[in-house]
Amino acid sequence: xxxxxxxxxxxxxxxxxxxxxxxxxxxxxxEGDVVGIIGPTGAGKSTLAxxxxxxxxxxxxxxxxRGYVSVCGLDTREVPVGIICRRCAMVFQDYEAQLFRTSVExxxxxxxENLGLEPSEIxxxxxxxxxxxxxxxxxxxxxxxxxxxxxxxxxxASVLSLQPDVLVLxxxxxxxxxxxxxxxxxVIKKLIEAxxxxxxxxxxxxxxxxxxxxxxxVVLKNGEVIDEGTPRExxxxxxxxxxxxxEPPQVTELFHRLGHTRDKLPLTxxxxxxxxxxxxxxxxxxxxxxxxxxxxxxxxIWFYYVPSEWVLKGINLDVYRGECLGIIGQNGSGKTTLANxxxxxxxxxxxxxxxxxxxxxxxxxxxxxxxxxYVLQNPDYQIFNRTVYEELAFAPKHMNLPPDEVDRRVxxxxxxxxxxxxxxxxxxxxSKADRQRxxxxxVLTMYPKILLLDEPTTGLTPGETRDLMDLVMKxxxxxxxxxxxxxxxxxxxxxxxxxxxxxxxxxxxxDTDTRTLFKNIELLRQNYIEPPQIIEYTVRALGEPYLxxxxxxxxxxx
Amino acid sequence: xxxxxxxxxxxxxxxxxxxxxxxxxxxxxxxxxxFNHPLYTAAILGIVLATLxxxxxxxxxxxxxxxxxxxxxxxxxxxxxxxxxxxTVLLSLGPLNxxxxxxLYAVAxxxxxxxxxxxxxxxxxxxxxxxxxxxxxxxxxxxxxAFGVSAVFRFIPTLMGDAHMVIAAQRARGVxxxxxSLVTKIKNxxxxxxxxFMTSMRxxxxxxxxxxxxxxxxxxxxxxxxxxxxxxxxxxYIALSTALTATFIYMRLNGIGVIYPHYI
Numbered sequence: 001x002x003x004x005x006x007x008x009x010x011x012x013x014x015x016x017x018x019x020x021x022x023x024x025x026x027x028x029x030x031e032g033d034v035v036g037i038i039g040p041t042g043a044g045k046s047t048l049a050x051x052x053x054x055x056x057x058x059x060x061x062x063x064x065x066r067g068y069v070s071v072c073g074l075d076t077r078e079v080p081v082g083i084i085c086r087r088c089a090m091v092f093q094d095y096e097a098q099l100f101r102t103s104v105e106x107x108x109x110x111x112x113e114n115l116g117l118e119p120s121e122i123x124x125x126x127x128x129x130x131x132x133x134x135x136x137x138x139x140x141x142x143x144x145x146x147x148x149x150x151x152x153x154x155x156x157a158s159v160l161s162l163q164p165d166v167l168v169l170x171x172x173x174x175x176x177x178x179x180x181x182x183x184x185x186x187v188i189k190k191l192i193e194a195x196x197x198x199x200x201x202x203x204x205x206x207x208x209x210x211x212x213x214x215x216x217x218v219v220l221k222n223g224e225v226i227d228e229g230t231p232r233e234x235x236x237x238x239x240x241x242x243x244x245x246x247e248p249p250q251v252t253e254l255f256h257r258l259g260h261t262r263d264k265l266p267l268t269x270x271x272x273x274x275x276x277x278x279x280x281x282x283x284x285x286x287x288x289x290x291x292x293x294x295x296x297x298x299x300x301i302w303f304y305y306v307p308s309e310w311v312l313k314g315i316n317l318d319v320y321r322g323e324c325l326g327i328i329g330q331n332g333s334g335k336t337t338l339a340n341x342x343x344x345x346x347x348x349x350x351x352x353x354x355x356x357x358x359x360x361x362x363x364x365x366x367x368x369x370x371x372x373x374y375v376l377q378n379p380d381y382q383i384f385n386r387t388v389y390e391e392l393a394f395a396p397k398h399m400n401l402p403p404d405e406v407d408r409r410v411x412x413x414x415x416x417x418x419x420x421x422x423x424x425x426x427x428x429x430x431s432k433a434d435r436q437r438x439x440x441x442x443v444l445t446m447y448p449k450i451l452l453l454d455e456p457t458t459g460l461t462p463g464e465t466r467d468l469m470d471l472v473m474k475x476x477x478x479x480x481x482x483x484x485x486x487x488x489x490x491x492x493x494x495x496x497x498x499x500x501x502x503x504x505x506x507x508x509x510x511d512t513d514t515r516t517l518f519k520n521i522e523l524l525r526q527n528y529i530e531p532p533q534i535i536e537y538t539v540r541a542l543g544e545p546y547l548x549x550x551x552x553x554x555x556x557x558x
Numbered sequence: 559x560x561x562x563x564x565x566x567x568x569x570x571x572x573x574x575x576x577x578x579x580x581x582x583x584x585x586x587x588x589x590x591x592x593f594n595h596p597l598y599t600a601a602i603l604g605i606v607l608a609t610l611x612x613x614x615x616x617x618x619x620x621x622x623x624x625x626x627x628x629x630x631x632x633x634x635x636x637x638x639x640x641x642x643x644x645x646t647v648l649l650s651l652g653p654l655n656x657x658x659x660x661x662l663y664a665v666a667x668x669x670x671x672x673x674x675x676x677x678x679x680x681x682x683x684x685x686x687x688x689x690x691x692x693x694x695x696x697x698x699x700x701x702x703x704a705f706g707v708s709a710v711f712r713f714i715p716t717l718m719g720d721a722h723m724v725i726a727a728q729r730a731r732g733v734x735x736x737x738x739s740l741v742t743k744i745k746n747x748x749x750x751x752x753x754x755f756m757t758s759m760r761x762x763x764x765x766x767x768x769x770x771x772x773x774x775x776x777x778x779x780x781x782x783x784x785x786x787x788x789x790x791x792x793x794x795y796i797a798l799s800t801a802l803t804a805t806f807i808y809m810r811l812n813g814i815g816v817i818y819p820h821y822i
């Protein structure tokens with residue numbers, strides 16, 4: 001097989017950076033390859049992707065670029081990105097920035113237009129790319145009016161229409177529900193089998209999905225390749241992956257912990273079922289959801305933005321002290337609107353909101369200060385002060401607390417959240433995970449009794465997600481803080497939530513404890529929700545969902 | 559939330575080539591500047607309104623009713639204070655005389671500006687941004703400029719969405735940037751501007767990478783998906799507009815349709 005991309009001892013140091021982002025990487029991408037690139041935050045995954053497409057060193061300022069990169073025989077230092085991308089093109093994680101055209105159709109046409117193709121050929125490619133990504137029927141839609149998932153599909157479609165030899169996806173499916181992600185991966189597989197695309201490089205944290213697609217996995221750490229091999233060779237190194245804060249496929253981890261040797265570890269549910277012999281486990285205890293102390297109550301909430309287009313249709317929901325409630329559902333099911341109603345940012349057209357036995361239906365967010373803290377998906381929307389300290393002090397200052405109390409709270413929360421060392425930093429220059437912690441901390445200084453989080457873990461690695469959610473649960477346990485979390489990460493739901501509400505087109509489909517929810521895999525599938533691997537495996541093998549690997553192991557009968 | 563002016567309909571105006579519509583807007587600008595008699599500028603406003611009615615997209619300009627009414631009112635109040643010439647004194651306020659002629663002129667200017675704004679809006683409610691962009695390209699404007707125009711329209715809704723989120727976040731922290739006295743509002747504007755600026759900066763830094771990654775090279779020749787085609791009806795509209803322009807200028811040169819011959 002011929003080599004498409006070749007990296008030879010590549011070193012990269014960005015402008016003003018103290019350290020190298022890549023340290024002597026050598027790598028070959030051959031025809032037919034699907035290479036998965038994994039590693040912790042800051043390992044250099046995105047840099048590697050950008051090097052393959054010539055963005056580094058051509059478009060991003062570097063103080064140092066050493067080594068040789070060839071893309072289909074082109075030396076990337078000598079050819080502009082606009083030309084290289086015809087051979088090797090990349091989809092970025094931030095879809096909002098790479099969709100710059102007004103309509104869906106034009107977005108996909110932009111690439112072929114640059115190639116100078118005939119209008120009829122452009123039209124053919126647009127149609128083809130939209131079909132592959134499941135966007136047919138949206139041709140004339142405005143891009144801004146699409147949902148997050150649709151925008152990500154569009155970002156992929158608009159690179160597919162270039163028909164590059166090598167497709168590079170840098171966490172380009174992070175906003176898709178697990179089912180959508182799998183569908184797109186299958187599309188890529190088909191394109192490679194049909195030789196329309198010759199190879200793909202995929203950066204992704206979902207190792208169980210990657211296992212089904214890639215033929216090679218490369219592990220990066222501190223800008224170096226520390227391991228490389230087939231998915232079976234790499235993903236069965238459970239200890240290594242865990243030390244990098246990555247999540248090996250859950251069934252792999254399970255069988256590893258059960259003492260199976262590496263060559264016998266399964267990667268998929270089907271493989272795991274084949275390996276399953278005499279697995280017996282005690283039934284997990286039902287975690288009773290305490291329904292005593294009602295802190296928040298929504299009664300028959302109706303809401304629309306445009307008259308008669310109801311976004312919420314008669315929501316009834318009670319939240320009890322100390323629980324961790326998950327709100328799930330597809331994009332557009334009304335989750336964020338519901339959060340805004342709870343916060344008083346929106347007022348319901350009909351219905352009643354009761355907070356700590358007080359009717360707050362007609363009251364705005366100020367009536368909820370100190371009771372509910374709201375953390376938005378994008379931390380940048382709520383960060384605007386010059387230092388982290390000021391950011392944390394902002395809300396309590398506006399509650400007119402005395403300065404020494406403000407200072408006490410800032411220090412207390414900073415310690416709790418683990419950002420004491422960042423208090424003098426400018427939040428703008430922190431990493432996304434740190435900015436997310438600052439956002440949470442800036443709300444916590446109000447000492448809220450309820451913490452409401454809207455998609456808090458999007459764009460975080462599994463390790464960062466765990467750190468953030470562990471922190472939230474620490475607050476839940478130690479301060480008795482009630483937690484409401486809107487999420488599409490089913491691992492978060494399984495691991496942390498005691499109760500789950502599933503929404504669909506503005507209505508609540510189910511409101512039940514987490515275990516009961518995951519028992520009904522069919523219903524979840526109907527709602528485009530894919531349960532975590534361990535849950536599907538345990539339901540099929542034992543007829544009972546175990547929410548985490550830990551839980552299953554604790555209940556095993558040996 | 560809608561931040562798009564375009565109203566989808568299949569009217570004769572929608573079907574015109576965007577270049578024809580651009581030419582028509584230009585002509586309306588010339589026509590309104592030609593006369594300064596209210597009856598004549600009213601007639602031109604009438605032509606614009608008739609076109610707008612024909613486009614069946616009038617609901618797309620409804621938002622402009624109040625601003626335009628204010629514009630006309632301001633003209634009527636302010637112009638007589640500055641253009642103080644004429645023979646018929648209507649009102650004497652001490653040393654200040656308000657003339658009948660200047661009032662007529664003020665009304666004429668009000669109609670003139672309204673016609674110009676509405677003509678521009680007619681173009682925008684009947685033309686998709688991408689068609690407008692294609693027209694600019696066809697008219698030999700450099701592509702980056704045409705691209706820039708449509709990019710502005712693309713990012714306004716995103717920016718507005720950002721603003722909504724930012725305000726929501728502030729209110730959740732106990733500060734409402736939209737409430738309070740003017741001084742507080744100005745003070746609080748940083749609360750909105752700073753996060754929006756940061757978010758936009760993060761995005762804009764990826765934009766050039768994303769463009770080049772899709773094969774864009776500033777110097778290379780590119781092709782276009784949208785193909786514009788002038789139809790016979792376009793030529794009829796253009797001929798009609800040109801004829802009217804010629805007629806109106808001829809009338810003005812012969813002193814028809816003016817209150818003050820020496821002013822625009």
